[in-house]
């Protein structure tokens with residue numbers, strides 16, 4: 001039977017991040033994708049031109065429609081924007097006893113636009129984090145969530161441990177913002193040990209939506225029954241291929257190539 005994944009996130013009109021990146025990723029990983037839209041952004045590769053929140057009632061109704069019929073095997077959260085939405089999403093996860101919850105604590109878009117209000121950070125930490133199977137902050141997001149500045153890998157380990165104490169079952173601190181390295185190292189903490197996932201840094205400005213795509217790939221794999229470590233392995237390969245074979249569209253930070261991972265697998269199978 002086909003597995004189903006739900007993304008609860010914002011729409012990116014440019015198609016590279018948010019709901020659009022998530023659904024493309026689910027599709028490429030053979031999982032049926034569903035969406036609850038929390039906000040509509042007017043956005044392209046040059047930045048975010050506008051943010052329009054969906055009224056709370058509209059978000060709650062979308063959640064209920066899905067829960068009462070389509071029952072996802074895994075869910076991910078992305079741009080949630082304010083504390084009312086975080087509250088509603090947390091109650092939904094608890095009430096319907098949702099399993100495999102990937103929390104991508106989206107805060108700021110690459111161009112600097114705010115996708116989460118400051119007042120919402122507390123709700124994210126107190127309500128959503130304890131429900132997370134895995135939380136996937138980038139370095140600046142991990143710093144905001146813990147109040148700890150990350151410079152070294154030891155800082156990252158300390159922050160990962162703290163996020164685990166704050167309630168997330170596993171913690172993935174992504175390395176995309178660690179400018180000082182040639183290697184791209186993502187660090188996973190499962191409450192007992194650390195796992196590192198390394199790849200070479202691809203020199204490109206076309207990395208719009210990398211975080212969304214990476215966490216969506218984890219979600220798709222969890223929906224299909226993978227362990228967290230196995231899911232992250234596939235997600236790392238998926239994002240590496242998507243960045244490596246970028247599409248060169250738009251004049252700013254272009255999107256990644258969501259076709260690349262599957263096409264590469266098909267090429268290998270044909271050889």
Ligand SMILES: Nc1ncnc2c1ncn2[C@@H]1O[C@H](COP(=O)(O)OP(=O)(O)O)[C@@H](O)[C@H]1O
Nearest residue numbers: 138174175176177184200201202210211214239
């Ligand atoms: N230039 C790059 N080359 C290779 N991998 C990258 C590059 N930039 C980001 N990644 C990978 O993309 C994923 C998302 O990372 P990051 O950019 O830190 O997240 P976000 O988009 O949330 O800021 C991680 O797996 C990271 O290692």
Ligand SMILES: Cc1ncc(COP(=O)(O)OP(=O)(O)O)c(N)n1
Nearest residue numbers: 010017018109110208209210211212
């Ligand atoms: C609607 C929406 N959601 C999330 C993001 C942020 O996406 P991310 O994967 O972190 O990529 P960048 O924006 O940093 O390129 C977004 N931009 N829009």
